Amino acid sequence: MEQSRDGNLAQVRHVVLVLSGKGGVGKSTITTELALALRHAGKKVGILDVDLCGPSIPRMLSVGRPEVHQCDSGWVPVYTDPQKSLALMSIGFLMEDPDEAVVWRGPKKTALIGQFVSDVAWGELDVLLVDTPPGTSDEHLAVLENLKKHRVDGAVLVTTPQAVSTGDVRREITFCKRTGLQILGIVENMSGFVCPHCSECSNIFSKGGGEELAELTGSVFLGSVPLDPRLSASLEEGKDFTQLFPDSATFSAISSISQTLLKSLETD
Amino acid sequence: MELSLSQCSKLTWTLNVHFIVLDCPGTASEQAGKSESCQGCPNQQLCASGATKAPDPAIAEIGAKLSSVKHKILVLSGKGGVGKSTFSAHLAHALASDNTKEVALLDVDICGPSIPRIMGLEGEQVRHAQKRSKPFYVDDNLAVMSIGFLLSSPDDAVIWRGPKKNGMIKQFLRDVDWGELDYLIMDTPPGTSDEHLSVVQYLSSTHVDGAVIITTPQEVSLQDVRKEIRFCQKVKLPIIGVVENMSGFVCPKCKNTSQIFPPTSGGAEKMCADLGLPLLGRVPLDPRIARSCDEGRSFLCEVPDSPAAKAYQTIVQSIQDYCSNRATEVQRAT
Structure with missing residues (x-):
């Protein structure tokens, strides 16, 4: 079916990429929690999971392995709720065996991402969050190339506090500059752990690296999210942390980040 | 409809x-x-067109080049940020603590090279193109090579698609003068894509001892690691065993243990039992590990008596045993 250039993204108000040069810093976690917090604030949100070799979002939102359906305008995303306020599309849905490895070189990944970006019938969305794999390679270039036909608001960069991680994120910042992608801000994840037994705060992965990096590169620092076993557990079980622990420091951090992000999107 | x-x-x-x-x-x-x-x-x-069917002559060259390397070990994980580079670096340090062994560490993570910093070589650069063949020596018997040494600034991004990354890996394996080695440890990026296929292909004419798989305890990580295990099976890469990293955190003040990344599906232990793989050990979270890595020092030397360092020693011993057993088997077979 032929579509205009904007096609399925025509009714998507804002597109935000979640990036990090480093793996395992919490891109998918931050994507999921931001989506839940934005929904909490009454927004319609979509998540596109382009991590082909390690899709984590389906589990984090506990949608299982539904069959993907098609309508006249393309693939119907999977909705997490009957109100259809949170839509999701992931490569995870296309795998017959969840343990199967997607052993693909770049060109195949590029082709699939092209399909993914243009063929999902998102309908009306306030924000579409795009969760990416670590690095600065095929997937990232493919997403940007395909989204450029539409409008990309910018990227949220996720890092953990230690230098080994901020070092990789510095490279991702260079990637954003070279590709003309606006940096909406930096989130520091896994920032400090408060012992549930004695309330002592341990900086397991050091502290302050995200804020330093934001200063160094002249980016907005969106906030830091502490290490919280309840957050890991909620994600493991696919539960909505923002509803389960609304009084936690972690929730207030996530919610403040989502508000800052929303403000910057709307004043743009 | x-x-x-x-x-x-x-x-x-x-x-x-x-x-x-x-x-x-x-x-x-x-x-x-x-x-x-x-x-x-x-x-x-x-x-x-058939162009891809002719074997790359580099495969034979790499086979010849690496014939002087006794043991080759890949460090893999489907998931990012679980501690592959931390583990690779400390495995290298531990093996090189025996002065009679020659050890080298190759960083195959082209887009996110962490090894230079963890090994205390941040800011070092290969200054002349002709010197690309020389690895950096952290110690007399510990050599390191990474694309990080070829970048001019810490902000430099390697925005490369697959084929260029593969070319770089080929150069590292074929053109670097590793010399006589007891162990070559290769640290990989997360996933099951170009870098992994290339390393395995380029090493296909030489003997690889096997892969050490790193995971964290949560299912979100294990689900990616299972894919990596499937990858190893597909490409017939032996698995030495699995290491569970970030396994519990002992509060330095009250000494109580917290599961920061809870093993809701039974952790690495259950996965290993299900898949019939050896669990080499569990390494607890310790803020001193992250600090040592940031400062480029070996955690094993900094705090040798910590539970994490002890866990490392046991794991390294199992890997050494595996390699020497395999060498004896190969000898017997020939």
Whole structure:
């Protein structure tokens, strides 16, 4: 079916990429929690999971392995709720065996991402969050190339506090500059752990690296999210942390980040 | 109207996805570019032309070059940020603590090279192109090579698609003067893509002892690691064992243990039992590990008596045993 250039993204108000040069810093976690917090604030949100070799979002939102359906305008995303306020599309849905490895070189990944970006019938969305794999390679270039036909608001960069991680994120910042992608801000994840037994705060992965990096590169620092076993557990079980622990420091951090992000999107 | 996947004929490309995932014949096979699963693949024409079938002469060159390396170990994980580089670096340090052994560490993570910083070589650069063949020496018997040494600033991004990354890996394996080595440890990026396929292919004419798989305890990590294990099985790479990293955190003040990344599905132990793989050990979270890595020092020397350092020593011993047993087996077979 032929579509205009904007096609399925025509009714998507804002597109935000979640990036990090480093793996395992919490891109998918931050994507999921931001989506839940934005929904909490009454927004319609979509998540596109382009991590082909390690899709984590389906589990984090506990949608299982539904069959993907098609309508006249393309693939119907999977909705997490009957109100259809949170839509999701992931490569995870296309795998017959969840343990199967997607052993693909770049060109195949590029082709699939092209399909993914243009063929999902998102309908009306306030924000579409795009969760990416670590690095600065095929997937990232493919997403940007395909989204450029539409409008990309910018990227949220996720890092953990230690230098080994901020070092990789510095490279991702260079990637954003070279590709003309606006940096909406930096989130520091896994920032400090408060012992549930004695309330002592341990900086397991050091502290302050995200804020330093934001200063160094002249980016907005969106906030830091502490290490919280309840957050890991909620994600493991696919539960909505923002509803389960609304009084936690972690929730207030996530919610403040989502508000800052929303403000910057709307004043743009 | 909504149709399910299997009902709709328009959906050939998605069905292709299933075929590709399961049935890509491989670029060097007779069926390359011709099988049903090749339909719609952007490389179909290239594969069908036959250009991909001729074996890369580099494979034989690498085989010859690395014949003086006794043991080759890959460090893998489907998941990012679980501690592959931390583990690779400390495995290298631990093996090199025996002065009679020659050890080298190769960083195959082209887009996110962490090894230079962890090994205390941040800011070091290979200054002249002709010196690209010389690794850096952290110690007399510990050599390191990474793309990080070829970048001019810490902000430099390597925005490369697959083929360029593969070329770099080929250079590292073929052109670096490793000399006589007891151990070559290769640290990889997360995933199961270009870098992994290339390393395995380039090493196909030489003997690889096996892979050490790193995971964290949560299911979100294990689900990616299972894919990596499947990858190893597909490419017939032996698995030495699994290491569970970030396994519990002992509060330095009250000494109580917290599961920061809870093993909700039984952790690495259950996965290993299910898949019949050895669990080499569990390394607890320790803020001193992250600090040592940031400062480029060996955690094993900094705090040798910590539970994490002890866990490392046991794991390294199992890997050494595995390698020497394998060497004896190979000797017996020949």
